[in-house]
Amino acid sequence: MTDSAISATRIREFKMPDVGEGLTEAEILKWYVQPGDTVTDGQVVCEVETAKAAVELPIPFDGAVHELRFEEGTTVDVGTPIITVDTDPSAGPVGPAGPAGPAEAAAPAERPAAAALAPAPAPEAEAEPESAPEAEPEGRQPVLVGYGVSTSSTKRRPRKQSAAQGPPPEAVQAIAAEVNGHGPASGAATLGAPAPEARPLAKPPVRKLAKDLGVDLATVTPTGPDGVVTREDVHAAAAPAAPAAAPTAAPAAAEPQAPSVATEAEPSAYARETRVPVKGVRKATAQAMVNSAFTAPHVTEFVTVDVTRTMKLVRELKQDPDMEGVRINPLLLVAKAFLLAIRRNPEVNAAWDEENQEIVRKHYVNLGIAAATPRGLIVPNIKDAQDKTLSELASALGELVSTARDGKTSPAAMSGGTVTITNVGVFGIDTGTPILNPGESAILAFGQIREQPWVHKGKIKPRHVTTLALSFDHRLVDGELGSKVLADIAAVLEKPKRLMTWG
Known part of the structure; x- marks a missing residue:
């Protein structure tokens, strides 16, 4: 086996995997290694963003990084090699990169290139017999790799060289030597033609x-x-x-000019617009919302509820030793109330199967929590949330939020959701009309909790009040069912002891 073939077997390519469910591309966010770094099987080498989440990719073999095929910020199709690794760096330097096989196999491919440079014989060129073969000039080198110097006993009759007949033999020899990778021949310096400029x-x-x-x-x-x-x-x-490109004075001629435009990656103080590529999570979210809005007929209902007792329970749970180490907030009790309402009205936890024209009722609840991240809105979900205790649900919520903020949510954590909660109250918003996640039946918007005048036991008192909005798919959830679910959520938040009496 030749050296080039050995080198080829040492270099392993790692291709962009499908880290989601049928995803076709991913953007390289960050490289954790550089050429020359040693890597081991299972070591994370880069972070990529798919249409669902940011994911860290481990390398599946040991060795030294040979080449990074793409720079950070590049979107790469699934199946494309993104990094190569030398699996035997102790064997010495690797030959020229590329999928070439043995060097001998490359020779036939090179011959046409060199042959095309040879001058065509003139029509009047004829071979004349000689009494004895002419001695070969000392030091003459073969033009093509693998071809010896001709020992023919014939020679061509001298003829005049014309421009139409191509370059002299010395030029052919020099160019062919370049093609075959041997560098310029000794006679190339006498050609008088400028050498081609070297590529940086x-x-x-x-x-x-x-x-x-x-x-x-x-x-x-x-x-x-x-x-x-x-x-x-x-x-x-x-x-x-950069400074030279900045305008220093107004143009002399009053010609209309297009407004300056900057990109998100390269903002400019002189730009009047900024162009932000739609990709990754934002692209997937936009497409999903369009599909949902124009596929499922949405209905949204609202209710304003006194949650003063819920806020009191939140304060008490924060002091409970059994809840130490978990995050307690109003969202936790809203989630628990939503799960209880689904238990009392299980028909709401369903999906519409358009292909088979069926309503698929689900006996589990994968509770999605909408999370705003720098890369866009994502909705990871808590698997089998209906079976979790209050403490377990609090732990799952805390882990879900922290993972989303760090950009480490996996695609699996965002698949299979059945219903969702979006907490718009953290932004100071009273409520909204949320759009369903595709494949889900309902989404609950939880508005901000504010203190305001409220009639309580026949008197106007300051109370903690919030507004809830429930959007549902009207193909499988009618007005009565949707109203019952929303009313049950409100009833639990108004009197949280129902968590025990109804549960």
Whole structure:
């Protein structure tokens, strides 16, 4: 096996996996390794964002990072190699990267290129017999790899060289040597033609960065090993050009100009607009909301309720030793009230099967909690929430929220939801008309709790009040069922002792 074939077997490609449910692409958010770093099986090498969540990807083999195929911020199709690893770095440097096989297999592919450079014989060229073979000039090298010097006993009759007949044999020899990777021949310096300009050395991510910044790599001074242009070199070359691009005076001619536009990644003080690419979680959320709004007929009902007793219970639970270490807040009791209402009205926990024209009633509740993150709105859910105690539900809610804020929610945590709660009250909003998550039957909006005048036991007193809004799919939840569910939630929050009497 040749050296190049051995090198090829050492290099392993890690392809972008489908980390969700039939996802087709993901954006590389951050690389945790660089070329030359040692990696082990199971080590996280990068973080990617799919249409559902941000996910960390582990490498499935040991070795040293050979190449990062894409830079951060690039969206890559599932199945595309994103990183290569040298699985035997102790064996020495790896040959030229690429899927080439043995070197011998490459020779036939090279021959047409060299042959195309050879001048075509003139029509009048004829072979003349000689009495003895002509001695080969000392030091002559074969033109093509694997071909020896001809020992034919014939030679061509001298003829004049014309421009139409192509370059002289020395030029052919020099160019063919370049094609076969042997560098310029000794006679190339006498051709008189300028040598082709060398292409700057840079990795694909660096070339893309230079293209995005409008930097000509040929003008960049490389600082990397072996004259390789680095990302820092490109940024350094682009930095001096930034002030020059800024307008210093009004244009002399009164010509209409298009408004300046900046991108989210490169904001400008002079931009009047900012273009933000719609991708990842935001793209998936937008599509899901459009599909839901124009597929399921929505109905939303509202109720305003006195939750003073619920707020008192929250304060008492915070002092309970049995609840130590878990986060207690009004959302916890709203979630518990919603679960109790579903237990009393199980028909609301269903889904519409359009293909089979069936209503699928579910005997489990995967309770979704809408969470706003820097990457957009996500809705992870608590699996089998109906079976959890108040303490277990509090722990699950706390873990769900902290994981979402850290951007570590897995796609599995966001699949299979049945109903959802969206807590708009944390933004100072009284209520809203929430849109259903696709495949779910109901979503509850929990507004802010504020102190306001309220009639209590025949007198006007300051009480803690909130407004709830329940949106449901009217194909499978009629007005009576939806009203019962919302009324039960309100009744539990008004008198939380019903958690025990109804449960």
